[in-house]
Amino acid sequence: MPADLDKxxxxxxxxxxxxxxxSSAVREVERIVLGHxxxxxxxxTVEQAHTLCDLFPLSESDRLLDVGAGRGWPGFxxxxxxxxxxxxxxxxxxxxxxxxxxxAARAIRGxxxxxxxxxxxxxxxxxxxxxxxxxDVFC
Amino acid sequence: MAGYAIHTASGLSPAEELRAVDLGPPDVLxxxxxxxxxxxxxxxxxxxxxxxxxxxxxxxxxxxxREQLQTELREEEGDxxxxxxxxxxRSMLTGIAEDLLRRSLIVAVKP
Numbered sequence: 001m002p003a004d005l006d007k008x009x010x011x012x013x014x015x016x017x018x019x020x021x022x023s024s025a026v027r028e029v030e031r032i033v034l035g036h037x038x039x040x041x042x043x044x045t046v047e048q049a050h051t052l053c054d055l056f057p058l059s060e061s062d063r064l065l066d067v068g069a070g071r072g073w074p075g076f077x078x079x080x081x082x083x084x085x086x087x088x089x090x091x092x093x094x095x096x097x098x099x100x101x102x103x104a105a106r107a108i109r110g111x112x113x114x115x116x117x118x119x120x121x122x123x124x125x126x127x128x129x130x131x132x133x134x135x136d137v138f139c
Numbered sequence: 140m141a142g143y144a145i146h147t148a149s150g151l152s153p154a155e156e157l158r159a160v161d162l163g164p165p166d167v168l169x170x171x172x173x174x175x176x177x178x179x180x181x182x183x184x185x186x187x188x189x190x191x192x193x194x195x196x197x198x199x200x201x202x203x204x205r206e207q208l209q210t211e212l213r214e215e216e217g218d219x220x221x222x223x224x225x226x227x228x229r230s231m232l233t234g235i236a237e238d239l240l241r242r243s244l245i246v247a248v249k250p
Binding site: 020023024025026028029032033034042043044045047048051052055056131132133134135136137 | 140141142143144145164190193194197198200201204205208211212214215216220242244246
């Protein structure tokens, strides 16, 4: 019972978090800490995102799944450096709404789809994706 | 499959595991090892590379920068959100310093 309540609290915390737009001060913190503004949700640095790119030998026709995408980082980066198709999934609608807005201004636009889905029950057939990327989701 | 995960150090006692969960990200209700996590998802772990040093540096830099910009942050996100975020970063840094929390690059494949 407590675990169920915690999960509900957790979900509400995520919903609340992603209902807020990132402020200019938060973006400035990101620029100072990372040297870039990437729409950071977790702790993945730019260099670590490059490492992920190197781990996915994908082509333009391939599909990459970003589980727990949040606002899109670092999945956008991997999708862009591989020029592949990207499907970003997460549970909070607010997260994907912000991700979709961010994608519209990036090279990934036109090759990115957004699906509200729990990583434990994804609505895709087996072997639909050629790669799966995640950051601070599996914990 | 490839990505980054925050997890507990291996070989912790039950009490240490509980403390690690308390000190870890508040969104996390429990931890499993990268091997368990990937196995549960139907994958087989092929690479686990510790990146805790970078994790610590990112948390420290974020904490310090947010302190420097706290006037603007408090104004834009409110005192409560500001304080919660600072407390979360301090807590995770404590977990790292006590050798309870780790962050790793994990790579896994379908068997």
